[in-house]
Amino acid sequence: MIEPLLDGMVGTAADRCEPLLREGNTNCGGCGMSIALNFLSHAVSRRPVQMVIPACCGIVTPGKFPNSAYGAPVVAATFASAAAVATGLARVAQLNGDDTRVVCFAGDGGTYDIGMATISAAAERNEDILYICYDNEIYGNTGGQRSSATPMGASTTTTPRGKGLDKKDMLSIMAAHGVPYVASVSLGHPEDTMRKMSHALETRGFRFLHVLSPCPTGWKSEPSEGIALVRLAIRAGLFPVVEVFDGWRTVINVEPEMSREALEEYLARQGRFRKGSGDIEAVRRAVEQHWKSLRARAALEDRDD
Numbered sequence: 611m612i613e614p615l616l617d618g619m620v621g622t623a624a625d626r627c628e629p630l631l632r633e634g635n636t637n638c639g640g641c642g643m644s645i646a647l648n649f650l651s652h653a654v655s656r657r658p659v660q661m662v663i664p665a666c667c668g669i670v671t672p673g674k675f676p677n678s679a680y681g682a683p684v685v686a687a688t689f690a691s692a693a694a695v696a697t698g699l700a701r702v703a704q705l706n707g708d709d710t711r712v713v714c715f716a717g718d719g720g721t722y723d724i725g726m727a728t729i730s731a732a733a734e735r736n737e738d739i740l741y742i743c744y745d746n747e748i749y750g751n752t753g754g755q756r757s758s759a760t761p762m763g764a765s766t767t768t769t770p771r772g773k774g775l776d777k778k779d780m781l782s783i784m785a786a787h788g789v790p791y792v793a794s795v796s797l798g799h800p801e802d803t804m805r806k807m808s809h810a811l812e813t814r815g816f817r818f819l820h821v822l823s824p825c826p827t828g829w830k831s832e833p834s835e836g837i838a839l840v841r842l843a844i845r846a847g848l849f850p851v852v853e854v855f856d857g858w859r860t861v862i863n864v865e866p867e868m869s870r871e872a873l874e875e876y877l878a879r880q881g882r883f884r885k886g887s888g889d890i891e892a893v894r895r896a897v898e899q900h901w902k903s904l905r906a907r908a909a910l911e912d913r914d915d
């Protein structure tokens with residue numbers, strides 16, 4: 611049920627004893643963003659939390675004012691200001707000496723493209739915020755245009771024949787800021803998700819979590835298959851599950867099979883790849899190249915041990 615806006619939303623640990631994502635939200639069935647929010651809710655537990663959400667699907671989620679399907683205080687921000695607004699809230703919490711964690715929660719369009727400058731600035735200053743990008747690999751809220759997170763071959767409303775470019779490596783870009791914690795999160799491995807969300811909430815300074823977030827509407831996939839698709843993406847090597855500490859110490863959490871079968875099945879189960887996934891070899895080459903660089907960085911860590 612959708613609750614009145616102010617009920618249980620003062621943001622203190624004692625007052626907020628309900629899920630972050632309530633019933634009555636507007637998310638599509640099978641939305642990976644809902645799954646991510648439910649995990650986050652468990653990880654947050656009774657910690658005081660404030661959220662900042664730019665103009666993505668996640669800001670439509672709460673439904674119509676004066677009600678909200680969010681069980682925490684949420685500030686709706688513009689794309690360009692989201693990380694700056696979160697910075698302001700975190701500084702106020704610090705000045706007040708309270709333990710509030712500020713979470714910026716945004717889609718890939720708001721993160722990889724439109725909000726990039728402010729995110730980079732907040733990371734450079736090592737602001738005390740947790741930035742979570744739920745990556746559905748399109749601009750979902752405006753009908754599914756391509757973003758720089760859209761993978762090669764995926765058709766969107768602006769790449770009807772399939773995108774010809776590879777996905778931007780946002781994780782490495784964020785790690786290169788030298789911030790305390792950057793990780794990719796697998797919704798297909800609950801223990802991975804919970805551990806990383808809990809660690810990211812505990813850590814102070816700028817933290818970045820990247821969540822591959824199935825979007826049945828944009829991926830043209832079955833709503834019930836989201837988690838299976840995440841696991842296939844990992845097995846195919848398309849979504850490396852890693853952590854980077856302090857900008858350099860790289861840990862690979864899940865070893866992928868890198869099998870052609872997993873890649874083919876991943877592509878075949880989604881309508882978005884029906885037109886443009888022709889060059890599987892090009893996709894495989896890009897994946898292998900990315901893994902080479904990832905392994906080289908992880909090996910640096912081994913040598914230091």
Ligand SMILES: Cc1ncc(C[n+]2csc(CCOP(=O)(O)OP(=O)(O)O)c2C)c(N)n1
Nearest residue numbers: 665666667717718719720748749750751752
């Ligand atoms: C500066 C600016 N440009 C464009 C828009 C229009 N717009 C609203 S939501 C949206 C898509 C956001 O996509 P993403 O951040 O990936 O989140 P999703 O909708 O997929 O959850 C766009 C382009 C806007 N609100 N502000």
Ligand code: SF4
Nearest residue numbers: 637638641667750825
């Ligand atoms: S369009 Fe995609 S990301 Fe947006 S609510 Fe629907 S399933 Fe979720």
